[in-house]
Amino acid sequence: MGESVMAIGNPYGLEQTVTTGIISAKGRVIGEGPYDDFIQTDASINPGNSGGPLINARGQAIGINAAIVTQSGGSVGIGFAIPINLAKPVLTQLAASGHVVRGYLGVTVQPVTADLAKSFKLGAPRGALVSSVADGSPALKAGLKPGDVIVAYDGHAISRSDELPRLVAETPVNRAVGVTLARDGSTATVTITIGQLADAAERRATADARPTLGLALQTVTPELAKRLHLRVQTGVIVRGVEEDSPAANAGLQPGDVIGEIDRQPVANIDELERAIIRRVPGTPTLLLVHRDNGDLYLTMDS
Numbered sequence: 001m002g003e004s005v006m007a008i009g010n011p012y013g014l015e016q017t018v019t020t021g022i023i024s025a026k027g028r029v030i031g032e033g034p035y036d037d038f039i040q041t042d043a044s045i046n047p048g049n050s051g052g053p054l055i056n057a058r059g060q061a062i063g064i065n066a067a068i069v070t071q072s073g074g075s076v077g078i079g080f081a082i083p084i085n086l087a088k089p090v091l092t093q094l095a096a097s098g099h100v101v102r103g104y105l106g107v108t109v110q111p112v113t114a115d116l117a118k119s120f121k122l123g124a125p126r127g128a129l130v131s132s133v134a135d136g137s138p139a140l141k142a143g144l145k146p147g148d149v150i151v152a153y154d155g156h157a158i159s160r161s162d163e164l165p166r167l168v169a170e171t172p173v174n175r176a177v178g179v180t181l182a183r184d185g186s187t188a189t190v191t192i193t194i195g196q197l198a199d200a201a202e203r204r205a206t207a208d209a210r211p212t213l214g215l216a217l218q219t220v221t222p223e224l225a226k227r228l229h230l231r232v233q234t235g236v237i238v239r240g241v242e243e244d245s246p247a248a249n250a251g252l253q254p255g256d257v258i259g260e261i262d263r264q265p266v267a268n269i270d271e272l273e274r275a276i277i278r279r280v281p282g283t284p285t286l287l288l289v290h291r292d293n294g295d296l297y298l299t300m301d302s
Helices: 084-097 114-119 163-170 200-205 222-227 246-250 269-278
Strands: 004-009 017-028 038-041 053-056 061-068 079-083 107-111 128-133 149-153 176-183 186-193 215-219 236-241 257-261 285-291 294-300
Touching (some): 004 061, 017 079, 061 084, 149 163, 215 269, 246 294, 257 269
Antiparallel strands (some): 004 017, 038 079, 061 079, 107 128, 128 149, 149 176, 215 236, 236 257, 257 285, 285 294
16 A cells, blocks of 8 residues: 555546556445455546556556545545456456356355354454355355355455455356355365356346345445445445346446335345335335435336
């Protein structure tokens, strides 16, 4: 951190604009999706900079400018870039086949808080707590179950839950990896053959009875609210939105927190899904959304 960098882009249509700054932090999670791992910089990044390179003093591209945190719509010195080491494998796959293949484990995980660490006899908060295991997934076949805590994956220690999705996604399909679990006060390592994550269209076509919203969601906890600087302590935060989905058409964005469905409060994902299932077919669903420093209502088609 502290290294000098330059951001190059096309802000507001002004081509080849160069701004300078430093690397403020690494490994930032900002709620843009399951693979968050951003470089933070104070080099000015504005609308139109996305996709431009972040370059170090040696002229090496170290990131791809991607996002900002702002209340005014312009740069306030908090910008984010995708690390180049994460972008390169994606570019290689796109060039070779025109699409990206990601590894699939089949678990939903959540952070391990201090209280949860005590409950699961971990000694200290670490790892990724498994909250659900998908039917027919590699994880289920290997014997993983809710309540397991993944503390290492393929030789990489897992200190935070958000590290696991990226590592799994980068794993080649059909590769056998060692996954170390903490369960009932002891640890064990199991071997799991990683599957292939289905694309968005296939996931929608093979979805079960859970409502198809086109959203990646996470329950808001006090710890998550503090880490993401949210102004609400409960609800369901939007982590990702699929293109052309009901959620996208309704105007939902990553970072939004859904607080109500049809005037009924929702505190977690289960409550949200039950509310969606209860909706009347053909009738728009009313959502109360907390966004930045304000609240707004959106309607989503059935």
